[in-house]
Amino acid sequence: MSDFVDQCRREWRRLGVPDPLADEMAADLASDLGEAEAEGVSAEELLGSSAFDPRSFAASWAAERGIIPEPPARVTRPRRPLVLVAFTALAALTLIVAALLLLTGQPKVSLVTTRSAHAGVLPAPAAPFFPPGTSRQVLHANTSAPVEWILLFLALVALGFAAWLWSNWGRSRPTSVST
Amino acid sequence: MALGAQRRTELLRGVLDLCLLAVMDEGPAYGYEMTRRLRDRGLAIVGEGSIYPLLGRLERDGLVETYRAASDGGPPRKYYRPSSAGRLALGLGVSEWRAARDAVDAVLAPVKVEVAS
Numbered sequence: 001m002s003d004f005v006d007q008c009r010r011e012w013r014r015l016g017v018p019d020p021l022a023d024e025m026a027a028d029l030a031s032d033l034g035e036a037e038a039e040g041v042s043a044e045e046l047l048g049s050s051a052f053d054p055r056s057f058a059a060s061w062a063a064e065r066g067i068i069p070e071p072p073a074r075v076t077r078p079r080r081p082l083v084l085v086a087f088t089a090l091a092a093l094t095l096i097v098a099a100l101l102l103l104t105g106q107p108k109v110s111l112v113t114t115r116s117a118h119a120g121v122l123p124a125p126a127a128p129f130f131p132p133g134t135s136r137q138v139l140h141a142n143t144s145a146p147v148e149w150i151l152l153f154l155a156l157v158a159l160g161f162a163a164w165l166w167s168n169w170g171r172s173r174p175t176s177v178s179t
Numbered sequence: 180m181a182l183g184a185q186r187r188t189e190l191l192r193g194v195l196d197l198c199l200l201a202v203m204d205e206g207p208a209y210g211y212e213m214t215r216r217l218r219d220r221g222l223a224i225v226g227e228g229s230i231y232p233l234l235g236r237l238e239r240d241g242l243v244e245t246y247r248a249a250s251d252g253g254p255p256r257k258y259y260r261p262s263s264a265g266r267l268a269l270g271l272g273v274s275e276w277r278a279a280r281d282a283v284d285a286v287l288a289p290v291k292v293e294v295a296s
Contacts, residue, residue: 024257025231027254028209029210031209031250031256032209032210032214039215041214045218046229057229057231064239066235
């Protein structure tokens with residue numbers, strides 16, 4: 001019994017409970033525990049499960065009395081979902097790469113109207129043969145061209161999806177305070 | 180903790196302050212004396228409950244008045260009694276408890292309980 005009270009005293013001292021108040025609580029507790037023991041009542045019957053955790057009991061009692069400030073409420077700060085961050089970063093990176101490739105590279109897709117009467121449009125070796133007086137539209141396409149456009153498209157879709165996910169995350173994150 | 184004891188603890192947690200105010204309203208009492216009065220009515224504080232932090236809260240909230248006096252042949256003890264605000268809180272709390280108890284009873288009344296002999 002006295003060991004329990006001693007541990008409470010140590011905890012109150014550690015928490016900065018003024019000595020007169022700690023003395024008062026310790027005296028009341030010791031008297032009650034002694035009286036209970038004399039009547040054959042166990043400490044657990046008097047203190048509940050706190051009988052096995054004197055530090056927690058002491059802190060709780062002092063806090064409830066307002067002698068020490070209650071432990072600060074723990075604000076639940078949701079962690080930013082790493083997967084979402086990585087997804088957004090990847091989408092943004094893809095968008096930048098696709099845009100750079102499209103801006104700095106050679107035109108990969110071009111539509112050339114060739115008229116045989118204007119033979120100077122294309123270099124002679126590259127110019128296909130058309131009968132005089134006819135015109136043709138020739139699509140010059142590099143095989144890599146669709147990849148960049150597809151990347152750009154996918155990146156934009158992914159960024160839109162990421163924006164939707166972020167807005168959902170912002171709405172659903174808890175703002176409550178846990179105690 | 181067994182399920183039954185756990186439920187009992189949970190139920191008691193919400194009304195233990197009322198029980199304390201009620202037993203000290205019968206006459207000023209110190210901590211252990213209140214425990215004894217509760218136990219005499221079949222309400223043992225076993226589980227997570229301890230009356231001391233609760234008494235501290237009642238004191239902080241101005242629902243009880245305290246004074247020190249010598250107990251019967253023992254050391255001076257801290258006696259508690261309800262303040263006027265405490266008596267008001269007790270009355271309101273008892274009304275709420277009875278309303279909740281009646282509502283729960285109405286829900287649970289049709290349940291047939293077989294008690295193993």
